[in-house]
Amino acid sequence: MKLKATSNDSEIDKSKSFSKIVRTYQERLYWHIRQMVLVHDDANDVLQNTFLKAWKGLDNFRGDAKISTWLYRIATNETLTFLAQKRMKHTLSIDETEDLLLQKMQADAYFDGxxxxxxxxxxxxxxxxxxxxxxxxxxxxxxxxxxxxxxxxxxxxxxxxxxxxxxxxxxxxxxxxxxx
Amino acid sequence: MTKEKTNIELQKAGRKRPFKLPENYFDDFAVKMDKLITDNKKVTNTFRLRPWMYGTAASLIAIVFLGQIYKTNYKNEKLAMEVQDTYILSQVNESSIIDYYLTAENDK
Missing domain, CATH: 1.10.10.10 (Winged helix-like DNA-binding domain superfamily/Winged helix DNA-binding domain)
Known part of the structure; x- marks a missing residue:
């Protein structure tokens, strides 16, 4: 799916196009994020931020890249930023962060392994x-x-x-x- | 042999993700995103600069700028007059000034 947003696009058309984008890519991006952050609530927050960033940057999206590539890039950056912030917030080392992620994953109501x-x-x-x-x-x-x-x-x-x-x-x- | 064993271990775990989702999660998420985008648009519209705002801002800047020029000119004019007075007084000796004032008094 390729999308070239132009400044002439009306706001309503833009919203409709973006709504389609959300429905097309939300599942793939969710699993991409969830596999890294492990907990459902965190994945939900990061996915939301990903789409908000994409919405704000839609006018700057150059049609030369696939929209899926562009969205995956945003999702990946948002995920890595989320993990870095988590480390900083709890002043944890990388090993300690992994332990925390594992504990939170096992305690998550949506873990089913x-x-x-x-x-x-x-x-x-x-x-x-x-x-x-x-x-x-x-x-x-x-x-x-x-x-x-x-x-x-x-x-x-x-x-x-x-x-x-x-x-x-x-x-x-x-x-x-x-x-x- | 070792590799086979570890492959079995990986196969046992499989590619299935050990995660669940709340019911209708993706449907609800898409609806929530639509709302968020609409709200975001409203906020953006509230803060958008209108053409008349540019005109008003330009007029205000012009008024402030012209005011500053007037103020500076007035100050310079006053300073020039003071300089001129000082120069004239420096060219006249003290006795001439006294004579001038005494003559002026006598003329009344």
Whole structure:
């Protein structure tokens, strides 16, 4: 879906177009965010901010990029900003933030995982933030590297390497856990 | 063998996300976003500068600017007069001034 907003667009047409955009992309973006922040309420807030930012920046959107790429970029930035703010607010280290995320995820009324899934989430949380993002986009969203490259502004080669390392770490973590 | 085992572990967990959603979440979210955008538009409209505001602002700036020019000119004029008086007095000696005042008194 491509959208080229012009200054001549009437406000009503613009709102209608944007409403369609929300309905088309909300689900994909929600899962992209939720997989990083883990808790439903947080994902809801970040998704809302993502669309508000997109709405405010709609006039500046250049039609040369796919709208999905543009939205994913906003969602990713909003998610990383949210996690950084969370760290700053609680003055936590990265490890402590991951522990907090895990605790909050397990306490969340909308967590519905079995033991194996919980173990996998723990393994994913051991990854550095950017690597976690790459792993989630590839493993859960099954996104092609080419698209990921445009969203994350990173070369396909670097993304492949990052995913490979991430998978190895996750596999190692799962193996260690199952051996215990 | 190890790799097979870990793959089994990953497969066991699967690609299914361990998360649930509130009922009708996406329908409700889309409606909420529509409302937020409408409210956001209203706020933006409230603060939007109208063409007449530009005219008023320009007039006010012009009035303040002209006032400043007038004030500066008046000050300069006053200063010039004071300088002129001081110069004239410096050119006349004291006895001439006394003579002038005494003559003026006698003329009355």
């Amino acid at each position: 079995d033991e194996a899934q919980l173990k996998l989430q723990k393994a994913i949380l051991t990854l550095p933030e950017k690597q976690r993002l790459v792993f989630n986009m590839r493993f859960y969203e099954e996104m092609p590297y080419k698209e990921m490259s445009k969203i994350l502004d990173t070369s396909v080669g670097a993304l492949k390497a990052s995913y490979h390392h991430a998978s190895k770490k996750v596999e190692k973590f799962l193996k260690t856990e199952s051996d215990l």
